[in-house]
Amino acid sequence: MEATGSRAHGGDGVAGAGEAALACTGLTIRFGDFTALADVTLSLAPRRIHAVCGQNGAGKTSFARACAGLIAPADGAIAISGRPLRAGQVADARAAGVELVHQSFALPPSFTVAEAMEFGLTGRAGAIYTRRGLQARWAGHLRALGVEAKPSARIRDLPVETQQAVEIARALAGEARILILDEPTAVLSPTATEALFARLRRLRDTGVTILIILHKIREVLAVADTVTVLRGGRLVAGPEDAGSVTSDSLARAIIGAPLRPAADAAADAAAGSVSRDDASEDLAALVGAATPHGMSRHPETATRRVAELAGVSTRPATDGQRLDAVDLVVRAGEILGIAGVEGNGQRPLVEALAGLVPLARGAVALDEADVTALSLAERRRRGLRIIPFERNTEGLSLSSPLWENFAARSLLGRSALALIDPKRLRGEAEAAFATWDVRYGSVENPARSLSGGNAQKVILAREIDAEARLIIMAQPTRGLDLGATAFVWQAMREARARGLGLILISSDLDELFDISDRVVVLQGGRVAGRFDPPYDLAAVGAAMVGGDH
């Protein structure tokens, strides 16, 4: 599965499939100076599940959006079932039967299912509706597609996988012939992912062509009929018959650099070269090809408890999330992984540790001292550090200079009227950024001038300092490319080696399994399971969705 250059007709494994459902020639997409997609030529056969995979920034989403008419390509043409698509015309694409299910859902949360179905269609404006009429109209459609949602239910009240099912049903309400799904599994538990795949297979069997963007190899191999790989905006391979693809060859195509042969890694491990072994295992885990357990180690001796939650409950937040009698201990020199479907108490957990929400019950201790009544500033003084969920709002002030973003933590340790020396603070920022290999122009530039990976490095540089005792990392690698992800993991391992305690909250089980010494599953704000390596994917998955194991 090596680069084969542009080809007019792909589909090695699609013989006899007839006219291509979707074909593009020389497709190029630019955003300003940045080329998101360069000269991609491929054709996808009808009635198949086509997976498109690649790293972040490989051009997958741009490709999907161009096919749906949401982006006008700079060059090249797209044809649906042989008919050319006018560039950037959503209505055209829809008329041709192309529907896109977005990465982040586009259904209005306050709508009922029936309303969302109705008003997702075009060309019906102006008529008068009754609630009952709407619900009756869509009940049958939903049932036919096996969507278990009442037409009268509000979107915001539905679990995330049902929302997605409704969104898919909405996309199929018209005469959709081609369904494009942009990373639909990112928000799903393993069980829900399997259910989605089953749904997609049924749709394929009824004649729908499916284009699905995935970034995990295991998922690609599980669902796809053909595989197409993009890398840096270029077509690397495909579409190839999924049967002829192995996880190893796919990983190689996605990353671009060959994975080190297993024999090499074994030799290194024997020689005690742990860090290099890490790197190769990281690479495999990054693309979901493997879930290595070798690196995870449980501290044998009982060490200092850097953080402890005892029976912590919080009141429901506006989004309904809460903690319910959560007991957790993090010891020095370990990484505690928090698994769970998003929205099951991860945010209240971080806020409770940070002291940003009042506790309804329970106690929080840092470094074996009770801090329940202390402010975040006081907790930070005791070594609490946080890499928050939202890098661009909670982690950084995008319009402020980089040095101010970096200096914020140390400045909060001083009195408000303490005199500062901006030149020295800028120097400190420059020194830290050099250590953390941040690529930036000037410390006077606003934080928004950095890419996601570099922005995260700025936060790491600020939060992982000499006085840190406990670091909470909330989705630290979300949206980062492979290189930056590996960097974050390395930083976590080094922090652990220095004896810090870490809490890693992630929706990526591969990441959690790779790096965590223990994994705790949160479900509905409760601890639904505690796991030690080697991790059992099925058991963790069951705990995440509330099943027993």
Added chain:
Amino acid sequence: MRARLAAVGRAVAFVALALVLCGAIFEVAGFSAPDMFAAILDGAFLSDGALAHDLRWACPLFVSATGVVIAFRCGYFNVGTQGQFYLGGIGAAVAVAGLPGWPPLLVTVAALLLGTLFGALWAFWPGWLRIRSGTDEVITTLMGNFIAGLLLVWVTSGPLKDPSGSGQVTASRPVPLPIRISSDTGVSPAILGLTVAVGALVWVLVNRTAFGVLGGLAGRNPVMVTWQGARLSRLGLGAFLLSGATAGLAGAMEVLGPDGRLVSGFSPAEGFTAVLIALVANLSVTGSVIVALFFGGLASASLYLPVIAGLPSAAIDMVNAAIALFITSRAWPSRFRPARFRLRRASR
């Protein structure tokens, strides 16, 4: 550096644009635009003693504007400068009336301090409402201006009324000469010294203290500083109090200086112009020096307009308003609005 030059260039361009717009309007209305510009130029900058006249207006304007800079940088839109300025004037007059027979220097100092305190108090309640319950400070401070204006009417026609007054103007008794910090010209070492001192202090506060940097971060992204452990309530209340204090000091300076007594409805455009100065100066203290001189010049030129161009002196208000229009249309969406939206979420 390039970014700073660009900001200066933009500000100059907007002011020029506003002047051209006003010129065109007056030309259409039958007045002579060249005459108007000549009158402004002459009155503001070229005539004998123009600089002294400019400074008379520029000094209190600058002091008020520094308060606006402090609050706006922290993301709080205290537009109650006018009311805080009035309360400062009232405070000064109360001190003067309440301490008869004290040594003049002590009364002056007490009057300045009480004016500062009154101004801060008039910013305290909107700040407290904002921090406790998220009440929009734009509304409360703006309403506070009207209440303060009526308070001033009551004070000057009631408790502090000058019984010898003609009845045309309600005002307090004149401040005794030894207590005043300048003659009617409004320019004196005391006023200049105070202005420079306030400017220097605010510059240090904004650029050389933890409060300044953290306040700037909070103004642009309050959520981020919350996650760093900052208490927005303290930061915000501090910004409100300091902002009101400077406006109050400016009011006290006006009463003890050029006005020489507390007059109902004095300097009615003070607060509006101070906000304008801070915005044109892009919330920079050093920038505010130059911009305050410019607006001080406009204020003093307004006296020349009727004489030279046959225009009402209110024409200067039009110029001010046009500048405000251009400056806010640029500044509001890009810099301030996102912060305002996020503030609500941060302070829950």
